[in-house]
Amino acid sequence: MNPRTAPTQVGALPDARGLGPALRWRKEAAVGARLRRSVEVYSAPPPLSGPDGVADWVAERRAAGGFRVDRVPFADLDGWGFDRRTGDLAHRSGRFFTVSGLHVRVEGGVPVPEWHQPIIDQNEVGVLGILVQEIDGLPHMLMQAKMEPGNANTVQLSPTVQATRSNYTRAHGGRAVRYIEYFTEPGRARVLADALQSEHGSWFLRKSNRNMIVEVPPDADVPVHEDFRWVSMGALGELLRHDDLVNMDARTVLACAPVAEEEPQALHPDPELLSWFTGERSRYRVRAETVPLAGIPDWVREPDRVRHREGRYFDVVGVRVRAGTREVGGWTQPLIEPCGTGVTAFLTRRIGGVPHVLVNARVEGGFLDTVELGPTVQCTPRNHAHLPSADRPPFLAAVLGSPPERIRYEAVHSEEGGRFLNARSRYMVVDAEGLTPLAPPPGFVWATPGQLNALVRHGHYVNVQARTLLACINTGAVRL
Amino acid sequence: MNPRTAPTQVGALPDARGLGPALRWRKEAAVGARLRRSVEVYSAPPPLSGPDGVADWVAERRAAGGFRVDRVPFADLDGWGFDRRTGDLAHRSGRFFTVSGLHVRVEGGVPVPEWHQPIIDQNEVGVLGILVQEIDGLPHMLMQAKMEPGNANTVQLSPTVQATRSNYTRAHGGRAVRYIEYFTEPGRARVLADALQSEHGSWFLRKSNRNMIVEVPPDADVPVHEDFRWVSMGALGELLRHDDLVNMDARTVLACAPVAEEEPQALHPDPELLSWFTGERSRYRVRAETVPLAGIPDWVREPDRVRHREGRYFDVVGVRVRAGTREVGGWTQPLIEPCGTGVTAFLTRRIGGVPHVLVNARVEGGFLDTVELGPTVQCTPRNHAHLPSADRPPFLAAVLGSPPERIRYEAVHSEEGGRFLNARSRYMVVDAEGLTPLAPPPGFVWATPGQLNALVRHGHYVNVQARTLLACINTGAVRL
Numbered sequence: 001m002n003p004r005t006a007p008t009q010v011g012a013l014p015d016a017r018g019l020g021p022a023l024r025w026r027k028e029a030a031v032g033a034r035l036r037r038s039v040e041v042y043s044a045p046p047p048l049s050g051p052d053g054v055a056d057w058v059a060e061r062r063a064a065g066g067f068r069v070d071r072v073p074f075a076d077l078d079g080w081g082f083d084r085r086t087g088d089l090a091h092r093s094g095r096f097f098t099v100s101g102l103h104v105r106v107e108g109g110v111p112v113p114e115w116h117q118p119i120i121d122q123n124e125v126g127v128l129g130i131l132v133q134e135i136d137g138l139p140h141m142l143m144q145a146k147m148e149p150g151n152a153n154t155v156q157l158s159p160t161v162q163a164t165r166s167n168y169t170r171a172h173g174g175r176a177v178r179y180i181e182y183f184t185e186p187g188r189a190r191v192l193a194d195a196l197q198s199e200h201g202s203w204f205l206r207k208s209n210r211n212m213i214v215e216v217p218p219d220a221d222v223p224v225h226e227d228f229r230w231v232s233m234g235a236l237g238e239l240l241r242h243d244d245l246v247n248m249d250a251r252t253v254l255a256c257a258p259v260a261e262e263e264p265q266a267l268h269p270d271p272e273l274l275s276w277f278t279g280e281r282s283r284y285r286v287r288a289e290t291v292p293l294a295g296i297p298d299w300v301r302e303p304d305r306v307r308h309r310e311g312r313y314f315d316v317v318g319v320r321v322r323a324g325t326r327e328v329g330g331w332t333q334p335l336i337e338p339c340g341t342g343v344t345a346f347l348t349r350r351i352g353g354v355p356h357v358l359v360n361a362r363v364e365g366g367f368l369d370t371v372e373l374g375p376t377v378q379c380t381p382r383n384h385a386h387l388p389s390a391d392r393p394p395f396l397a398a399v400l401g402s403p404p405e406r407i408r409y410e411a412v413h414s415e416e417g418g419r420f421l422n423a424r425s426r427y428m429v430v431d432a433e434g435l436t437p438l439a440p441p442p443g444f445v446w447a448t449p450g451q452l453n454a455l456v457r458h459g460h461y462v463n464v465q466a467r468t469l470l471a472c473i474n475t476g477a478v479r480l
Numbered sequence: 481m482n483p484r485t486a487p488t489q490v491g492a493l494p495d496a497r498g499l500g501p502a503l504r505w506r507k508e509a510a511v512g513a514r515l516r517r518s519v520e521v522y523s524a525p526p527p528l529s530g531p532d533g534v535a536d537w538v539a540e541r542r543a544a545g546g547f548r549v550d551r552v553p554f555a556d557l558d559g560w561g562f563d564r565r566t567g568d569l570a571h572r573s574g575r576f577f578t579v580s581g582l583h584v585r586v587e588g589g590v591p592v593p594e595w596h597q598p599i600i601d602q603n604e605v606g607v608l609g610i611l612v613q614e615i616d617g618l619p620h621m622l623m624q625a626k627m628e629p630g631n632a633n634t635v636q637l638s639p640t641v642q643a644t645r646s647n648y649t650r651a652h653g654g655r656a657v658r659y660i661e662y663f664t665e666p667g668r669a670r671v672l673a674d675a676l677q678s679e680h681g682s683w684f685l686r687k688s689n690r691n692m693i694v695e696v697p698p699d700a701d702v703p704v705h706e707d708f709r710w711v712s713m714g715a716l717g718e719l720l721r722h723d724d725l726v727n728m729d730a731r732t733v734l735a736c737a738p739v740a741e742e743e744p745q746a747l748h749p750d751p752e753l754l755s756w757f758t759g760e761r762s763r764y765r766v767r768a769e770t771v772p773l774a775g776i777p778d779w780v781r782e783p784d785r786v787r788h789r790e791g792r793y794f795d796v797v798g799v800r801v802r803a804g805t806r807e808v809g810g811w812t813q814p815l816i817e818p819c820g821t822g823v824t825a826f827l828t829r830r831i832g833g834v835p836h837v838l839v840n841a842r843v844e845g846g847f848l849d850t851v852e853l854g855p856t857v858q859c860t861p862r863n864h865a866h867l868p869s870a871d872r873p874p875f876l877a878a879v880l881g882s883p884p885e886r887i888r889y890e891a892v893h894s895e896e897g898g899r900f901l902n903a904r905s906r907y908m909v910v911d912a913e914g915l916t917p918l919a920p921p922p923g924f925v926w927a928t929p930g931q932l933n934a935l936v937r938h939g940h941y942v943n944v945q946a947r948t949l950l951a952c953i954n955t956g957a958v959r960l
Contacts, residue, residue: 023745023832026931125762165762194755196762196849210762212755258751265503271738272504274937275674275692282605282645282676282690352503368849369676451506457754458938 031192035259038139038233039476045231047238054143054157054231054239061145061227062155068322069149073304077318077332087294087301089316089334095172097122097419099306099316099334101296102205104365108284111391116296118306118316119366120336120419121205125196127168128249129161129183129212132192133222133230139215140230142179142222143250148417149321150335152424156247156414157239160228178225182214189214193256196459197467198372200415201364203314203336205290208368208459209249211256233257237475243412244424248468251413255467259474260453267351267438267446270454276445277373277461280361284370305337312383314338317421335421340382341412342425344465345399347376347432348408348480349446355480356446357429358395358436362463372463373455376444394441399430406431409478413468427468429478449473449480511672515739518619518713519956525711527718534623534637534711534719541625541707542635548802549629553784557798557812567774567781569796569814575652577602577899579786579796579814581776582685584845588764591871596776598786598796599846600816600899601685605676607648608729609641609663609692612672613702613710619695620710622659622702623730628897629801630815632904636727636894637719640708658705662694669694673736676939677947678852680895681844683794683816685770688848688939689729691736713737717955723892724904728948731893735947739954740933747831747918747926750934756925757853757941760841764850785817792863794818797901815901820862821892822905824945825879827856827912828888828960829926835960836926837909838875838916842943852943853935856924874921879910886911889958893948907948909958929953929960 045052074080079092089099102119106112131142146158160179161168168177168184182189192213199207216222224230231239236254240246268276294301298309306316315337322330346357362374377399384392408429415423438446452470455461462470472478525532554562559572569579582599586592611622626638640659641648648657648664662669672693679687696702704710711719716734720726748756773779773786780789786796795817802810826837842854857879864872888909895903918926932950935941942950952958 023747023834024749026742026744026746026750028749123765123767125765191751191755193751194758196758210758262506264506266506267503269504269508270506271671271673271937275671278674278676278690278939285603287603354503457751459758 032258032261034134034139035233035257036261039237039259039474041138041232041234045229045235047231047235048242054229054235055242055245057229058145058155058157058245062147062153065147065155065323067147067154069154070320071304072318072320072332074318074334075303076320077334080318080332080334082293082301086292088292089306095166096333099293101291101293102365103289103291103296105287106284106363110284110363115365116291116298117313117365118293118296118299118336119205119290120203120207121290122207124165126164126209127161127180127183127212128159128209128253129179129214130250130253131160131179131182131189131222132213132215133220134218135230138232140232141236142224142228143231143236145227145229146247147323148247149319149333150419150421150423151247151414151417152244152422154417156417157231157236157245157250158247159250159253162249178228182216183212189216193258193457195256195457197252197256197456197462197464198367198460199464201366201372201463203366203420205288205366206368207366209252211253213253213257233259233475237472237477240472240475240477241409241411244414247414248416248464251468251471252464254471254474255462256456257474258453258457260450262450262454263354263448265352265354266448266451267356270451273445273447273451277361280443281370284363286363286365286367286370288365312339313380319421336419336423337421338380338423340380342380343377343396343399343428344375344425344469345377345395345428345430346466346469347395347399347430347436349431349433349436351438351446354448356448357452357469357480358432358440358444359447359452359466361443361445364463368460373447373452373461373466374463375466375469378465394444398432398435399428402430408480409472425465427472429469429472429480512738512741514614514619515713515737516741519717519739519954521618521712521714525709525715527711527715534709534715535722535725537709538625538635538637538725542627542633545627545635545803547627547634549634550800551784552798552800552812554798554814555783556800557814560798560812560814562773562781566772568772569786575646576813579773581771581773582845583769583771583776585767586764586843590764590843595845596771596778597793597845598773598776598779598816599685599770600683600687601770602687604645606644606689607641607660607663607692608639608689608733609659609694610730610733611640611659611662611669611702612693612695613700614698615710618712620712621716622704622708623711623716625707625709626727627803628727629799629813630899630901630903631727631894631897632724632902634897636725636897637711637716637730638727639730639733642729658708662696663692669696673738673937675736675937677732677736677936677942677944678847678940679944681842681846681852681943683846683900685768685846686848687846689732691733693733693737713739713955717952717957720952720955720957721889721891724894727894728896728944731948731951732944734951734954735942736936737954738933738937740930742930742934743834743928745832745834746928746931747836750931753925753927753931757841760923761850764843766843766845766847766850768845792819793860799901816899816903817901818860818903820860822860823857823876823879823908824855824905824948825857825875825908825910826946826949827875827879827910827916829911829913829916831918831926834928836928837932837949837960838912838920838924839927839932839946841923841925844943848940853927853932853941853946854943855946855949858945874924878912878915879908882908882910888960889952905945907952909949909952909960
């Protein structure tokens with residue numbers, strides 16, 4: 001009989017060939033405990049300033065890059081143009097992505113049952129991956145200082161790998177994606193998490209990316225390129241308390257870290273929570289069909305942007321990027337620029353001593369399947385300013401009016417800077433102890449962080465905004 | 481402080497109002513143990529013959545119904561017709577479902593990368609639900625003797641509730657659906673399982689139904705209508721060993737029963753299995769678009785059927801139903817009639833003493849998301865008879881050539897009789913001990929029944945054919 005991998009063995013790799021007759025443990029409780037240690041011991045490296053400080057290092061990489069991003073009219077985009085027949089904005093090679101129109105109809109009770117909008121169509125699954133290795137007995141994550149044109153500050157802390165499929169298969173040439181082999185070659189690393197997670201359903205059509213965390217043994221030799229650094233989860237938690245420093249791709253992967261200590265009890269047993277979600281998902285009937293961008297109602301095309309006629313929601317714009325350290329030296333591309341800063345917040349309270357957050361089953365036109373679980377509040381207040389207060393998003397006023405002592409977490413983060421320009425949202429966790437009922441309005445439910453951690457092992461349960469807040473919980477940026 | 485529900489308490493209902501401050505156990509191990517007892521003690525009622533025999537009772541209900549189903553040309557369908565512009569086959573009220581065309585393109589390496597076919601478009605989530613109650617200390621399931629026009633034997637054993645949303649909301653009038661309140665009114669019963677599961681991806685466009693199992697306390701008064709009977713899971717297992725007796729809707733719900741004793745070990749740890757699945761799902765790029773049925777390549781419309789020009793795959797046909805006990809006394813409708821009996825099989829073997837089955841990540845044009853896990857073999861051999869043997873489905877020859885002593889399970893079952901006519905498949909579980917490698921071909925993986933049971937808590941992992949085989953495992957129809 002072959003020796004077996006004990007459930008408490010640290011850093012053990014699976015049999016790379018997968019051929020041995022040995023059984024392996026289905027679940028390894030030690031993974032969560034080890035990651036939690038990486039959250040608690042966060043002094044290596046120092047997250048902020050000083051010669052080893054991660055934030056200072058990101059600033060140094062930003063300075064070294066010498067990046068510049070300028071708005072340009074569509075006519076100045078190289079290779080991009082509006083299709084003569086459909087009006088869709090696409091690259092003449094057919095690569096990258098297309099901005100087309102979307103017609104959404106929703107049955108089941110929503111404030112707006114039908115609308116048209118531009119949408120990014122990119123039918124390609126990318127990899128967002130974080131490589132983990134124990135250093136001095138503590139799991140660290142290999143993070144990248146990466147430039148993206150739409151990010152505030154351009155360079156932010158990113159996952160080890162952030163690549164479209166065309167990128168990493170080098171379908172169109174280009175440099176190899178560093179460290180991709182740990183994520184695509186079986187047996188190179190042990191998988192801690194791997195699920196297809198949705199991206200912004202209001203801006204992307206059924207887009208999902210593979211969110212992966214993989215670990216190499218402590219003695220594996222991983223050369224560290226100058227744009228990369230090993231960072232503990234606790235240091236990442238500290239960095240997440242600062243504005244525009246940890247990018248969206250890093251946040252969504254951190255949300256998938258199997259770090260939560262599973263609470264044995266919750267307001268709702270797991271089958272009941274799943275049943276509530278199934279009920280919400282089947283309550284709506286969503287028909288979302290791509291239509292030609294040209295002539296969709298309420299949207300106007302101008303030389304330098306496609307905009308909503310009331311100036312709401314977002315613009316489609318063009319940018320020119322000058323950069324020294326990316327796959328190519330400079331390029332032009334369209335981006336989506338939201339109108340105003342968003343507010344994205346969890347209300348939190350303890351129930352029987354156990355922390356819960358209030359999640360909301362949200363319909364977004366670009367979701368693969370009707371609803372996903374979002375934060376308590378997720379909106380751009382400016383888009384609702386014209387409405388009577390009763391028609392504004394539930395709990396928005398409560399969040400915006402919170403006294404400082406109830407704000408447990410607050411930081412402004414950027415959404416995907418490769419597709420969105422200045423798409424910033426104020427992420428908050430607000431203490432609702434004594435303010436919100438255990439029986440929330442329809443579409444809302446109290447769940448524990450452990451329950452969200454269990455759901456996020458699978459795709460299309462927790463939306464990308466809620467995953468940012470979950471990343472803050474996972475890394476200790478906020479303690480509930 | 482309120483009293484808490486202990487994890488071993490039997491038949492306890494949640495607080496119906498969900499308002500109390502009491503926490504509840506997230507997982508209740510006792511549910512699985514109680515259901516397993518219902519599998520082991522299967523003598524109540526006797527599954528087959530005799531005055532109380534379930535099979536005899538189904539035959540009696542069949543005789544009492546006096547059903548008759550006849551093929552008719554399309555011109556004889558009441559209210560159904562081919563749209564003048566699109567050629568789609570639809571009801572003039574817009575109700576029920578539509579047969580339209582589907583254009584499928586698959587990138588990522590499949591034998592046939594592009595095709596057209598007719599497809600059933602029914603964008604509505606129904607409820608398939610089984611009501612459970614302990615009788616004499618043993619959980620029993622309330623099963624229905626239900627007529628469906630396409631079923632072999634017309635009347636088969638069905639779940640407690642099998643209803644489209646239009647049915648149970650009585651959108652178009654009609655009788656109330658019996659027992660639906662236990663599945664739609666919160667607090668009427670405790671949820672044991674509730675997930676949106678896919679149906680046949682080759683015949684249905686992105687169709688899923690809510691698969692639910694709910695339990696009422698032993699002292700609840702549940703009046704039993706003459707078309708219904710309480711049956712233990714073990715009796716259902718015995719009935720599943722017979723041809724055309726337990727319908728597809730009952731089988732898919734039984735697959736979701738949280739009955740498996742979780743094996744602590746398996747060939748692949750759970751995160752590795754999930755990662756393999758995520759890799760398979762992101763390996764393919766599937767574009768499936770509805771197109772007008774009229775004029776799709778390779779398909780021919782005749783007065784009494786739409787067929788493939790080579791006579792393969794399936795026909796779209798019409799039937800007239802005469803019945804005494806359904807929602808209406810008689811009706812006409814289209815059905816899909818496959819060309820030939822299918823073969824649907826799991827290969828099984830023990831690995832380190834633990835039973836495993838060989839699952840296959842399958843692309844089907846109508847799936848919501850590229851692939852789901854299917855059985856080792858799932859095909860209609862006649863559709864592949866014209867191909868050289870190397871191009872036929874992997875393991876098909878091995879399954880068909882199995883000596884009797886390796887056949888652990890074999891029965892012919894009907895697929896959904898409300899949409900499919902004579903859609904029968906030979907379901908098999910074949911012992912592959914010593915014959916199949918631990919490292920199977922690409923697209924295949926060994927998984928334990930416990931791993932499939934864990935996946936089937938969520939939707940869109942395990943396809944409807946694999947769920948029939950899982951139902952046989954769950955109910956003891958086959959012992960691995």
